[in-house]
Amino acid sequence: MTTLSRTTQGPAVARRGPARYLASAVLCLVLLALALLASVMFGSKATSLSDVLRVVTGGGDEYLRTVVESRYPRTALGVLAGLCLGIAGTLMQGITRNPLAEPGLLGINAGASASIVAATAFLGASGQRETIWWALVGALATGVLVHLVGTAGGGGSPVRLVLAGAVLSAILAAFIQAVALSRPKVFDTYRYWVVGSLGGRGFDALWAVLPFAAAGLLLAVVLAPGLNAMAMGDDKAASLGISPARVKGAGLLAATLLSAAATAAVGPIAFVGLAVPHLVRALVGADFRMQILFTALAGPTLLLFADVVGRVLLRPEELMVGVVTAFVGAPALLFAVRRMRGAS
Amino acid sequence: MKTAERTEVRTGTTAAVPARPAGRVLVRVGPRVAIPVRRSSLIAAALSVLLLLGAGVATLTMGRLGIDPADLPSALMGEATGKNAFVLNRLRGPRLVVAIATGAAFGLSGALFQSVTRNPLGSPDVIGLSAGSGAGAAAAALFLPGVVPVSVGALVGAVGAMGLVYVSTGTGFRNPGRLVVAGIGVAAMSTALTQYVVYAVERDKASALTAYINGSLSARSWDDATVIWAVLLVCLPLAALLARPLGIGEMGDDLSTGLGARPDRTATAAVLLSIVLSAGAVSVAGPIAFISLTAPQIAKRVTRSGGPQLVMSALLGALLLVLADLAAQQLPLFDDLPVGLYTMAVGGAYLGYLLLKEWKRPL
Numbered sequence: 001m002t003t004l005s006r007t008t009q010g011p012a013v014a015r016r017g018p019a020r021y022l023a024s025a026v027l028c029l030v031l032l033a034l035a036l037l038a039s040v041m042f043g044s045k046a047t048s049l050s051d052v053l054r055v056v057t058g059g060g061d062e063y064l065r066t067v068v069e070s071r072y073p074r075t076a077l078g079v080l081a082g083l084c085l086g087i088a089g090t091l092m093q094g095i096t097r098n099p100l101a102e103p104g105l106l107g108i109n110a111g112a113s114a115s116i117v118a119a120t121a122f123l124g125a126s127g128q129r130e131t132i133w134w135a136l137v138g139a140l141a142t143g144v145l146v147h148l149v150g151t152a153g154g155g156g157s158p159v160r161l162v163l164a165g166a167v168l169s170a171i172l173a174a175f176i177q178a179v180a181l182s183r184p185k186v187f188d189t190y191r192y193w194v195v196g197s198l199g200g201r202g203f204d205a206l207w208a209v210l211p212f213a214a215a216g217l218l219l220a221v222v223l224a225p226g227l228n229a230m231a232m233g234d235d236k237a238a239s240l241g242i243s244p245a246r247v248k249g250a251g252l253l254a255a256t257l258l259s260a261a262a263t264a265a266v267g268p269i270a271f272v273g274l275a276v277p278h279l280v281r282a283l284v285g286a287d288f289r290m291q292i293l294f295t296a297l298a299g300p301t302l303l304l305f306a307d308v309v310g311r312v313l314l315r316p317e318e319l320m321v322g323v324v325t326a327f328v329g330a331p332a333l334l335f336a337v338r339r340m341r342g343a344s
Numbered sequence: 345m346k347t348a349e350r351t352e353v354r355t356g357t358t359a360a361v362p363a364r365p366a367g368r369v370l371v372r373v374g375p376r377v378a379i380p381v382r383r384s385s386l387i388a389a390a391l392s393v394l395l396l397l398g399a400g401v402a403t404l405t406m407g408r409l410g411i412d413p414a415d416l417p418s419a420l421m422g423e424a425t426g427k428n429a430f431v432l433n434r435l436r437g438p439r440l441v442v443a444i445a446t447g448a449a450f451g452l453s454g455a456l457f458q459s460v461t462r463n464p465l466g467s468p469d470v471i472g473l474s475a476g477s478g479a480g481a482a483a484a485a486l487f488l489p490g491v492v493p494v495s496v497g498a499l500v501g502a503v504g505a506m507g508l509v510y511v512s513t514g515t516g517f518r519n520p521g522r523l524v525v526a527g528i529g530v531a532a533m534s535t536a537l538t539q540y541v542v543y544a545v546e547r548d549k550a551s552a553l554t555a556y557i558n559g560s561l562s563a564r565s566w567d568d569a570t571v572i573w574a575v576l577l578v579c580l581p582l583a584a585l586l587a588r589p590l591g592i593g594e595m596g597d598d599l600s601t602g603l604g605a606r607p608d609r610t611a612t613a614a615v616l617l618s619i620v621l622s623a624g625a626v627s628v629a630g631p632i633a634f635i636s637l638t639a640p641q642i643a644k645r646v647t648r649s650g651g652p653q654l655v656m657s658a659l660l661g662a663l664l665l666v667l668a669d670l671a672a673q674q675l676p677l678f679d680d681l682p683v684g685l686y687t688m689a690v691g692g693a694y695l696g697y698l699l700l701k702e703w704k705r706p707l
Contacts, residue, residue: 326536
């Protein structure tokens with residue numbers, strides 16, 4: 001892992017004029033609107049733009065209403081998950097100064113999976129409504145545990161945190177597979193959950209995780225100026241009256257809350273948390289206030305488009321959004337590898 | 345192998361300051377080859393062999409179906425009958441023989457790779473070989489069921505994943521940083537494909553596939569044993585040839601170029617050899633986790649010396665896998681789980697222990 005650490009931010013926050021921000025904002029908003037529209041338009045039953053507009057404005061027949069409105073929950077979940085994963089990735093990449101940092105590294109995915117598996121196997125939990133709570137508990141508990149192990153013995157560098165996440169993920173993976181393989185029913189719950197999908201979930205999944213997502217988001221917004229100061233180096237930040245340790249701790253807590261909320265609601269989804277911060281940084285520069293704002297627009301856009309692609313590609317079957325993001329994100333990463341400078 | 349050993353005579357009489365590198369023993373093979381070996385390494389290797397023998401005997405004798413220890417010598421001489429013959433020739437014999445060679449192949453593979461990347465996390469499973477083989481197995485099970493055996497799918501997947509990593513780094517296998525990042529990408533794609541297949545096929549098939557993808561040694565045949573031993577016996581001498589240049593390479597590219605080595609070529613050869621070993625092991629046993637990562641690390645700590653500990657890594661890899669498989673067969677916890685789960689749990693715990701130990705020192 002040490003070979004990967006590379007500073008993501010330059011020493012100074014790049015100056016960007018208001019005109020550029022405005023143009024970027026308009027671009028992101030238009031794309032998000034298109035993504036939202038596409039998400040309610042496309043599916044196993046294709047509907048036309050005029051149909052969708054008729055339903056949205058309160059018209060349309062019964063059948064049409066059912067079809068279009070059934071796409072509302074997954075669209076809302078896509079917005080929430082994309083936002084959460086994107087901002088969690090921004091925070092983690094900023095704090096660990098590792099361009100490859102993403103929410104999965106904190107052990108969130110493994111923790112949520114392990115909790116679901118344990119609850120279905122030993123406590124008889126079943127159904128979406130129950131497992132979502134277990135996923136949330138497991139994700140948060142693992143996040144805290146990784147943090148405790150990573151900072152054990154004082155210090156607590158981000159590299160340690162990521163390694164602690166990897167270790168804990170491996171041990172939890174063994175547990176998950178052992179339990180799942182010896183109990184067919186648990187195995188079914190697990191294999192359907194672990195692909196990561198926006199479909200088959202209702203609004204209650206959204207309401208269940210919303211408080212955690214909101215808390216994480218609020219914390220991220222509050223921390224943005226501190227993170228900006230820290231981009232100049234811990235010493236400079238300290239001289240500005242900011243405690244780097246506290247900002248790091250709070251930032252990782254926010255990242256944990258956000259990714260736990262997203263993972264509990266829709267399952268593990270790869271690459272959104274990794275890719276969106278890079279795209280946004282290319283667009284608006286290193287200012288964390290702008291990064292968070294634009295990630296909140298770009299994350300949902302990316303996830304919704306990926307979901308639409310998954311719905312259209314194998315029609316009338318459906319490819320889960322987690323598979324789509326992996327197959328879009330991984331090649332992008334492979335192309336980026338060639339441009340890595342002097343990594344050894 | 346006939347070896348004549350000769351302890352080097354130490355000049356000087358006072359024992360306080362040895363005049364030569366202490367504890368070197370020359371291992372001679374014929375009149376031309378003489379390999380200096382540290383005595384502590386030799387002892388460690390002998391101990392590992394003994395432990396491996398013990399674990400092997402335990403594998404054959406323990407449990408309800410075990411061969412009575414009193415009958416074991418005669419059974420091994422080919423006089424086994426009835427139940428013993430079945431256990432030895434069908435049930436546990438091939439499984440044990442496969443476990444030894446597979447573990448050794450993983451260990452050796454990891455030692456070669458870590459020596460090149462100079463990073464304990466740089467092992468073939470980290471750069472996507474395991475995930476690739478899993479995806480290959482899954483794709484074979486979904487798209488060509490019954491046409492392509494799952495193990496062939498795994499082999500194709502492993503080689504394909506490595507090819508993809510090779511192409512996408514742009515510098516081949518020489519830049520460890522790029523290698524690891526490309527590995528992450530390839531692994532992510534492979535895992536997504538595997539998960540989709542496990543989601544899409546029916547439960548029994550998905551369950552069998554998952555067991556295979558975790559790495560399992562149950563129901564191995566003598567054919568499997570032949571395959572992996574052939575791979576191992578071809579690769580071992582080649583690895584031995586690389587040991588010295590690799591040791592020099594660990595001092596850094598500049599210094600080793602100055603010493604007349606060619607670090608680039610050595611690195612590429614070592615990585616290719618490492619991939620062949622891992623791919624061979626994966627095709628008979630599935631991607632068993634953490635052996636290639638931990639065996640070289642333990643070898644380094646046991647022998648307390650620098651340089652790639654190729655032989656020790658292979659021995660320890662075999663020992664680890666045989667022990668894990670013994671646990672998989674005998675622990676009453678779960679019924680014959682894939683051995684890969686045990687190595688994953690133990691390897692993860694060991695890695696955690698290493699980290700905690702490292703953390704006592706400031707980074």
